[in-house]
Amino acid sequence: MQLNYETNTTSLYTDGMEDKIDLKGKLLPELEEIMVKWGEKSYRARQLMLWLYHKRVTDFEEITSFSKAFRKVLNEKAYVSHLKILDKIKSSLDDTTKYLFELDDGNKVESVLMYDRDRVTCCVSTQVGCAQGCAFCATGKSGFVRNLTASEIINQIMTIEAELGGGIRADGAVTPKVVTNVVLMGMGEPFANYEQVEKAVSLMNGAEGLMIAARKITISTSGLVPMIRKFTAKGTQIGLALSLNATDDKLRSRLMPVNRKYPIKDVLLACKEWALAVNRQLTVEYILIKNVNDSLTHAKELCKILHGIPSKVNLIAYNPVEGISFERPEPEKVEIFRQRLADSHFVAPVRISRGIDIAAACGQLRVKNQG
Numbered sequence: 001m002q003l004n005y006e007t008n009t010t011s012l013y014t015d016g017m018e019d020k021i022d023l024k025g026k027l028l029p030e031l032e033e034i035m036v037k038w039g040e041k042s043y044r045a046r047q048l049m050l051w052l053y054h055k056r057v058t059d060f061e062e063i064t065s066f067s068k069a070f071r072k073v074l075n076e077k078a079y080v081s082h083l084k085i086l087d088k089i090k091s092s093l094d095d096t097t098k099y100l101f102e103l104d105d106g107n108k109v110e111s112v113l114m115y116d117r118d119r120v121t122c123c124v125s126t127q128v129g130c131a132q133g134c135a136f137c138a139t140g141k142s143g144f145v146r147n148l149t150a151s152e153i154i155n156q157i158m159t160i161e162a163e164l165g166g167g168i169r170a171d172g173a174v175t176p177k178v179v180t181n182v183v184l185m186g187m188g189e190p191f192a193n194y195e196q197v198e199k200a201v202s203l204m205n206g207a208e209g210l211m212i213a214a215r216k217i218t219i220s221t222s223g224l225v226p227m228i229r230k231f232t233a234k235g236t237q238i239g240l241a242l243s244l245n246a247t248d249d250k251l252r253s254r255l256m257p258v259n260r261k262y263p264i265k266d267v268l269l270a271c272k273e274w275a276l277a278v279n280r281q282l283t284v285e286y287i288l289i290k291n292v293n294d295s296l297t298h299a300k301e302l303c304k305i306l307h308g309i310p311s312k313v314n315l316i317a318y319n320p321v322e323g324i325s326f327e328r329p330e331p332e333k334v335e336i337f338r339q340r341l342a343d344s345h346f347v348a349p350v351r352i353s354r355g356i357d358i359a360a361a362c363g364q365l366r367v368k369n370q371g
Ligand code: SF4
Pocket: 130, 131, 132, 133, 134, 137, 138, 139, 140, 141, 186, 187, 188, 189, 222, 362
């Protein structure tokens, strides 16, 4: 297949970068082809990736093992993209930090960094806005703008790590990576941007990339059945999370319009096929909303519909969103729900709504920033 670099280089930069290629976000075969096109040996591509993703250089002049002539070519024809941190808020309750990034075209996306013992999880966005329109979600309310590129997805992690001091130091030493786990659970439906997400995940996981183990990367979906099947066919160990949030089609269609196209039975079947094919447990995300889906009957139903599916349930008490009337249930009610699941032998940790004081639910900071 002839790779079309030009499409991805339709750089959104306006300050003289229009004709340059972003070398971030390219897979090894793509970079090899570029190197050959520029009259270089293809092995330069691998070397370049190691400089970009392991040593985290942002300036070609730092690549001391390349000849001056080749560095000149790189400077003339390419650039290394990064994101601009527009806003950053740290929770006073835990260390959860929310980042608002500005993209080259002025659009904004969010990422969240969460700490849990020795685990540092980065929750990244995959789209600007989202077309799925979930009733409880700030991003869903603001509509869809565009897909993110693979480089914009991976740059969320790399920009945060650079900000926290990761990368190459003045003395040449490379400081340790910061992020241990990645969840594609921020703004957007990852499977609606399948190609770029697949590429970004390869770069996160690959030996020449960020080297984050496949089992430490999780893609969360609202339930796009054909894409779940496509993902299953890949046979990787990347984790899958399903945002379920209801136990009957009537309620789920009200909360998540995607359910009208892909009802619960079909989604759960596709997820079960994935779990059995790759021998992994599905993560079921269930946001508990006061007096909507948090009753004991809902808990019993949840056990019933998940029966036979290798899965664990993450219970999340709803993070209130300005302008949306849903409320967070009382802790006692959450506990009753959790206990009912535990009685049916479901591992169902109640995920602490991290950074509740910094509006950590998806899309809230962006909405706030845009007024
Ligand atoms: S919850 Fe996820 S899928 Fe639903 S609207 Fe928000 S970002 Fe989109």
